[in-house]
Amino acid sequence: MLDLIKAIIMGVVEGLTEFLPVSSTGHLILVGHLLGFEGERAKTFEVVIQFGAVLAVLVLYFKTFMKVLQFKLNKGMNFIHILLAMLPASIIGLLLHSVIKQYLFGPSTVLIGLVLGGILMIVAERSKREVTAEEIDDISYKQAFIIGCFQILALWPGFSRSGSTISGGILAGTSQKAAAEFTFIVSVPIMGAASLLDLIDNRAGLTTSDLPLFLVGLCASFIVGMLAVVTFVNLMKKLKLSWFAYYRFVLAAVFAIIIL
Template sequence: MDELFKAIILGIVEGLTEFLPVSSTGHMILTAHLLDFKGERAATFEIVVQLGAVLAVLILYFKRFLGFLSLKPGITERSGINLIHLIVAMLPAIVVGLALHRFIKAYLFGPTTVLIGLILGGVLLIVADKVNKTMTSETMDDITYKQAFGIGLFQCLALWPGFSRSGSTMSGGILLGVSQKAAAEFTFIISVPMMFAASGLDLYKSRDFLTSADLPVFLVGLAVSFVVAMFAIVTFLRVVKKLKLSYFAYYRFALAGVFFFILYV
């Protein structure tokens, strides 16, 4: 029962934070540290609950993803984002992630590096919020290939735990002339193939730590993450135009301060 309780708490944390610019990985690492849920099994659990959040995006944007898979002629010429946008946005993080995967897992997944990432990511959010940039892409379907690639470059920052993938890509999109709502939606879209790829790789490498006894805990965490993420995404999209990214930055600074006090003072 104790482990099921931890699974529920971590599922809620993942679902709430995965698509907000506050770093879900950072929240998961810090929360797991407080719950004393550590080790390879805990790391594998974190991968599984991330898949729950990704499935929420897949359901909400199901028709859009079906369009990406369409083999009808002219798919690269029609208006709106298409498969090429996703590919060019994914490439930078895939290349850098594969090159540095072992280093990142060995040295960056800890409370101290997360606190640093929270602060640096918060600074980026403030910069994106304060810079007066002419918006050339008001909706997600206005995003160009060049902007998609630029957003992909910013996504590489999220390889540092605590930096936040959504925070990096949203900030990058805004700095490149994409509206905040369009940047948020594009972030949700590219999260699906990116996180399926990253989670699939991590699960394969962690296969020796998976047992049938872990199944109930893992399924509970995945289900909770899925449900909470569905509500979090819909709510965020409704209010994203009204929320300044600086608000999330201040939250990140406060969170880093609280956990610094808990862990080191």
């Protein structure tokens, strides 16, 4: 029963933070440490619950994905936007996957990522760039590629995929809302592929006895992830990105006190 409660808590944390610019990795490491839920089993569990967050976006943006999967150059966003945004991080991620897992997944590197990611968000917000893409369908191919380049930063744990890509979108001339929605959609193939690769690497940690634990965590991540995405899109219309940056700085301080 205690493990199931931990699974629910971790699933809720993943669902809440995966698409917010606050670093889900940092939160999972911190919460996992506090709950005593660490080790190889915990790493496999974290990979599984990421699929819950991916499913949440698939459900919420189902029509958009169906449009993209037609592989037509439709007016507005199409498969080329997704491809351009995926390529940079996919190539670098595949080349450096083992290095990233071996050297960057630790408390000190996550701490650095939290701080540097927060600084990037403040810089983006204060850049005062002209907004040329108010809605997601207004995003150009060039802007999609720039956002994809910024997604490379998310390979550093703690930087945050959404924080990096939303900042990149703002610097490229998109609105916060458009950048956030585009980030959610692009995250699905990236996160899905990365999670599948991690799952293969951690397959030794999968056992039938842990199936209830993993399913509970996945369901919690899915439900909370849906609520978080809808709420965040609405927040992006009126909330400054810097507020999330300040939260990251506070989290980094807590992280340093508890973990280091």
